[in-house]
Amino acid sequence: MSNLYGGFGTGGPGAVRGGPQGQGDIHETVGAYALGILDDAEATAFEAHLATCDWCAQQLDDLAGMEPMLAALADMPGSQGTPAIGESLSAKPSPRLVERLVDEVSERRAQKRRRSFYLVAAAAALIIGGPVAVMAVNGGDDTDTGHTVAAVSPAKAAFQSMTDKVSATDPTTGVSATIAMQAKDWGTSGAIEVKGVKGPLKCSWVAVGKNGERETLASWSVPKWGYGIPDGKTEESKNPLYVSGAAAFTPNQIDHFELMTFDGKKLVEVKA
Template structure:
């Protein structure tokens, strides 16, 4: 076996003299095997550092490493310890984030994949809390009631809609006293419709609750119109 291959441990401990150390370093530059072994042996440097810190008399050591190598190894030990401590802190922080956010993330994924009944419930609650204005259109028989709440940004609007057959795509439009229009919210009416007493399904028999907002102040709104996206007016609610 090549003598340089057996010098890895001695070099790591710093017990080679200058000539032998120089020869080994020349060998190391072209020997991946020794480089890998030296990298593994560098894991022993924390033990050297702790031994130096805990030994009051350096003569107790049977082998005296070169001072410059030992200093370098001890610097590596300190850097490695700091790196390990930093990694541990990052891992702990990541674990805390997962522990705290995990239920929320899981809930969000579940909510994304499930029907959004909570938004319907929220719209119904908002509808119950506001001031209501309603009308039944004489031509279409569509029953529309808006529930209004004044906000610093304008007017919050919740809508209850019944007696409408689908399939349709509709929007609720706020018409200002100055003639300007703002779309409050848009939705689709399924084939089963909304709020139809003779509907085959429960959802068809239930009215639609939805909500949105307009930048108009409440006093500046002249009326609300329920329209299909192709321009047909289904109901008008005057203010």
């Protein structure tokens, strides 16, 4: 315990907050960066660091998609004082990092207590019981509650809970994407549903601003059997993929989204 939570000098739960970074703990900023809650100067400083730091790049990878869950966690009553949350997340990036993130998010959102029950329940179920337990939170809205024990990922739950959606299909690649967005104090929380994509490939979900800037919301791999393939041989292959992400852009600063392969091919473009 003590070696996990102590011993890193200035890295207490206050280190990321507000003011200028100490030199020693810029690695700690990765969580706040992933959540898009840094101010411009902080984000720029961190990006400069990120370019040279494999550890932070790895953390950022691991954190991709956790934003809605962390946000929900931070709003759970009593989350601050519940050691079980930090412990049960230990398989994720690192208990210490997650604890700090939860603190960070709950502080930044202390005034906003109306998080949907849906997300909170999905997050709690993910942490406590893994995907299978999540079934219970899906109030029978649009998921068939038949014999299949359908795992509802946090990304899918986030996607379903957001009402602002845009979508497009690329006639050449056959890839289609629907993107759900929600404005946040810190930017945009989003989730993407991808269909008709076969791998193996790696791709990134990028928001392109009206100012031309590009922000990656998430990256992932597509296995050879793909996602959202109507005549797929397995359920995995038939089901769409859901991934959540976050951007510092506000929704109205985004011109469009691109789904790009790592080697630069555009799979689909979606007007925001």
